Amino acid sequence: MKRDEKMEKKKMLTGLQPTGVITLGNYIGAIKQMVDYQEKYDSIIFIADMHAITIPQDPETLANNIRQLIALYIACGIDPKKNTIFLQSENPYHANISWMLECNTYFGELSRMTQFKDKSKKNANFSAGLFTYPVLMASDILAYDVDYVPVGIDQKQHVEIARDIAIRFNKKYGETFKVPEPLIRAEGTKIMDLQSPDKKMSKSSENQKGVIRLLDDTAVIRKKIMSATTDSMGKINFDIENQPGISNLINIYVSLSGMSKEDVVEKFAESNYGTFKTAVADLVVEEIEKIQKRYNDLINSEELDRILDVGIEKALKTSREKYELMKQKIGLRR
Numbered sequence: 122m123k124r125d126e127k128m129e130k131k132k133m134l135t136g137l138q139p140t141g142v143i144t145l146g147n148y149i150g151a152i153k154q155m156v157d158y159q160e161k162y163d164s165i166i167f168i169a170d171m172h173a174i175t176i177p178q179d180p181e182t183l184a185n186n187i188r189q190l191i192a193l194y195i196a197c198g199i200d201p202k203k204n205t206i207f208l209q210s211e212n213p214y215h216a217n218i219s220w221m222l223e224c225n226t227y228f229g230e231l232s233r234m235t236q237f238k239d240k241s242k243k244n245a246n247f248s249a250g251l252f253t254y255p256v257l258m259a260s261d262i263l264a265y266d267v268d269y270v271p272v273g274i275d276q277k278q279h280v281e282i283a284r285d286i287a288i289r290f291n292k293k294y295g296e297t298f299k300v301p302e303p304l305i306r307a308e309g310t311k312i313m314d315l316q317s318p319d320k321k322m323s324k325s326s327e328n329q330k331g332v333i334r335l336l337d338d339t340a341v342i343r344k345k346i347m348s349a350t351t352d353s354m355g356k357i358n359f360d361i362e363n364q365p366g367i368s369n370l371i372n373i374y375v376s377l378s379g380m381s382k383e384d385v386v387e388k389f390a391e392s393n394y395g396t397f398k399t400a401v402a403d404l405v406v407e408e409i410e411k412i413q414k415r416y417n418d419l420i421n422s423e424e425l426d427r428i429l430d431v432g433i434e435k436a437l438k439t440s441r442e443k444y445e446l447m448k449q450k451i452g453l454r455r
C-alpha cells in the first residue's frame with residue numbers, strides 16, 4: 122500500500138467491559154463488526170476495565186476476566202496485526218482527558234443517560250464513577266480522533282454525548298477533536314435475552330438461561346436456544362411487538378448467516394418453531410465452536426502479553442498528543 126492511501130484510511134475504535142464472559146449480543150453488536158471492517162479501517166479495540174469498576178468487582182475475578190477478554194477478541198477474529206489492542210487502565214491519559222472533559226460536561230446531561238438511570242436504580246449506593254462513566258467513554262473515543270465507533274444500539278446515546286462534548290469543546294477552545302459517528306448495523310443491533318425477549322442479552326443478567334456466553338458448553342448453548350421463549354402464533358415472522366422471541370432468533374440467524382431478514386423468513390416459512398430453533402442452534406454452535414477452539418490455544422500463551430505491549434505503546438503516543446493539546450487549549454500551562 123502506498124503511504125498516501127494508508128494516511129487516508131478512516132479510523133474506528135470500540136471497547137468492551139471485562140465484566141464476565143462476553144455474550145452473543147456483544148459478539149454480534151460490536152466484535153463481529155470490528156472483524157468485518159478491520160481491512161477497511163485503521164482499528165483500535167481496547168478492554169474497558171476502568172469502566173468495569175464503576176460497579177463493585179472482585180479483584181481476582183476482574184483480572185481473570187481481563188485476560189479472558191483479550192484471548193476472546195483474538196479468538197473472534199480480531200487480528201493483532203490490523204488492530205491496536207490495549208488495556209484502558211494501562212493508559213493514564215484516558216482518565217486525565219476525562220477529567221478535563223468532565224469540567225466541560227453538564228450535570229443535567231449526564232443525569233439524562235438511560236444506562237445511568239437503569240443501573241443507579243439497581244443499587245442506591247452507586248458510585249460517582251457510574252455517573253461520570255459516559256465522559257470516560259467520550260475520552261476513550263476522542264483521544265484518538267476516530268471517524269467511527271461500532272457499538273450496539275444500547276451504547277448509541279453514549280456515542281452521541283461524546284459527539285456533543287467534542288462539538289462544545291471545539292467551539293469553546295478551537296478545533297481539538299474529530300467528531301465521531303456511531304456505526305450501528307440495522308440487523309441484530311440489539312440481541313435480546315432468550316428468556317425475556319423484552320430485555321437486552323446482558324453479561325450481568327441474573328437468569329443464565331436467557332444469555333449465551335461465548336465460553337458456554339456447546340450442549341448448554343443448544344439447550345438455551347431450544348428453550349427460548351416464543352409465542353403461540355406458530356409462524357416464523359419478524360414482528361418485534363407481537364413475536365419478540367421469534368424476532369430475536371431471526372436477528373441472530375440474520376447476523377450469523379449474512380442472509381437478509383426477508384430471505385430468512387421465507388426460508389423458514391413452512392417450518393415449526395422446533396425446526397427453526399434447531400437451525401439457529403446449529404448456526405450459533407458452529408460459530409462458537411470455532412471461537413472456543415482458538416480461545417483454548419491462546420488463553421495460556423505469552424502471545425497475549427506481547428500483543429498488549431505493542432498496543433499500549435501505540436495508544437500512549439496518540440493519546441498523549443491529544444492530552445498535551447487539550448492542556449494547551451485550556452490554559453493548563455506554565
Ligand code: TYM
Nearest residue numbers: 135136137138146147150151169272273276310311312322
Ligand atoms: P459493553 O461491555 O456493555 O458491551 C460491549 C459492546 O457490546 C454491545 N452489546 C450488545 N449488542 C447487541 N445486543 C446486545 N444484547 C448487546 N449487549 C452489549 C454494546 O453496545 C457494546 O458495543 N460503554 C461500553 C464500553 C466502552 C466503549 C468505549 C465502547 C467503553 N468505552 C468507547 C465504544 C467506545 C460498554 O459498556 O460496552
